Amino acid sequence: MVAEVGPWAKEKLEILARYLDFYTKVLKNQPWRTLYVDAFAGGGRAKVRNKNEPISTPGLLETPDTQDSEQTEFLDGSPRVALGIANPFSRYVFIEPAPKRAEELSGLEAEFGDSRQITTLRLPAAEGIAWVTTQAISKSKHRGVAFLDPFGARLEWSSVQSLADTGLFEVVVNFALNMAINRMLPNDGNVPVAWAETLDRYFGSHEWFDEVYSSAAHGLFASTEIRKRDDYSVRLLELYRRNLKSAFGFVSTPRLICNTRGAPLYYLLWAGPHRKGLEGADYILRMGDKLPKVRKGST
Numbered sequence: 344m345v346a347e348v349g350p351w352a353k354e355k356l357e358i359l360a361r362y363l364d365f366y367t368k369v370l371k372n373q374p375w376r377t378l379y380v381d382a383f384a385g386g387g388r389a390k391v392r393n394k395n396e397p398i399s400t401p402g403l404l405e406t407p408d409t410q411d412s413e414q415t416e417f418l419d420g421s422p423r424v425a426l427g428i429a430n431p432f433s434r435y436v437f438i439e440p441a442p443k444r445a446e447e448l449s450g451l452e453a454e455f456g457d458s459r460q461i462t463t464l465r466l467p468a469a470e471g472i473a474w475v476t477t478q479a480i481s482k483s484k485h486r487g488v489a490f491l492d493p494f495g496a497r498l499e500w501s502s503v504q505s506l507a508d509t510g511l512f513e514v515v516v517n518f519a520l521n522m523a524i525n526r527m528l529p530n531d532g533n534v535p536v537a538w539a540e541t542l543d544r545y546f547g548s549h550e551w552f553d554e555v556y557s558s559a560a561h562g563l564f565a566s567t568e569i570r571k572r573d574d575y576s577v578r579l580l581e582l583y584r585r586n587l588k589s590a591f592g593f594v595s596t597p598r599l600i601c602n603t604r605g606a607p608l609y610y611l612l613w614a615g616p617h618r619k620g621l622e623g624a625d626y627i628l629r630m631g632d633k634l635p636k637v638r639k640g641s642t
């Protein structure tokens with residue numbers, strides 16, 4: 344079954360296309376080999392959900408197939424977006440553990456033949472990124488972009504840090520604040536252990552807890568009351584941005600992606616080691632929803 348995405352996925356992919364276009368143009372006449380790593384690659388194509396169709400479980404791709412075939416619109420996923428840019432990367436690495444989607448990606452290797460150098464890794468992102476960062480790559484010979492677009496909070500900070508440690512990668516990250524992270528934060532502060540461990544891995548420490556909850560001594564016997572802060576969402580976003588800045592050197596302004604009713608879903612963030620990349624990323628991320636259509640298939 345072809346994956347299904349909300350109409351807002353177009354906005355994300357148009358921003359990605361614009362950034363990859365900017366990046367590869369800037370590096371076009373430079374001596375480095377360029378790498379594109381898609382750590383949560385998905386399949387080659389997705390079906391765009393009709394905006395009037397009810398969403399029973401926002402954030403999950405699979406929903407019942409209720410669309411009229413005449414209305415069906417397909418969207419190139421991020422791997423095809425990256426393969427389709429005018430100045431291709433020297434090498435593409437697609438990481439995807441789901442067998443059907445990994446198979447679709449292997450199909451891209453055959454489809455593009457010698458015109459693109461593609462490696463598909465049927466692995467979870469953490470293992471795929473570990474593979475990438477232990478290849479013979481160096482700052483003197485390579486430059487790269489990693490697109491980190493997980494469902495929810497499946498991106499581990501240690502993977503992001505290892506990309507930063509190479510000194511040659513920039514990242515475009517889907518920070519799934521409203522689609523996933525906020526749903527793991529009950530008002531009373533009793534975060535189930537498994538969720539707390541996921542968030543620890545996602546943020547790289549337990550700092551998120553104090554950004555979300557405050558505690559105050561309460562009553563005669565000074566019992567401690569845990570309260571969820573009113574501004575916890577902004578605090579979490581800023582915590583993640585601070586982490587990115589300290590790992591990479593530069594971090595963009597966040598770009599909020601909303602659903603068709605205007606409800607916030609997630610943020611796109613860029614981080615990297617160069618000011619020039621920051622200027623390009625900020626410009627593209629701020630372009631609002633007036634993005635001109637940049638390529639066939641992503642509209």
Ligand SMILES: C[S@@+](CC[C@H](N)C(=O)[O-])C[C@H]1O[C@@H](n2cnc3c(N)ncnc32)[C@H](O)[C@@H]1O
Pocket residue numbers: 356382383384385386419420421422438439440441444466467468469492493494497
């Ligand atoms: C949001 S989708 C990616 C969409 C794709 N980047 C695009 O824009 O076309 C997330 C993908 O991550 C895959 N995935 C789930 N867990 C993963 C993990 N631990 N490591 C890597 N990929 C994972 C899912 O199978 C899914 O295809």
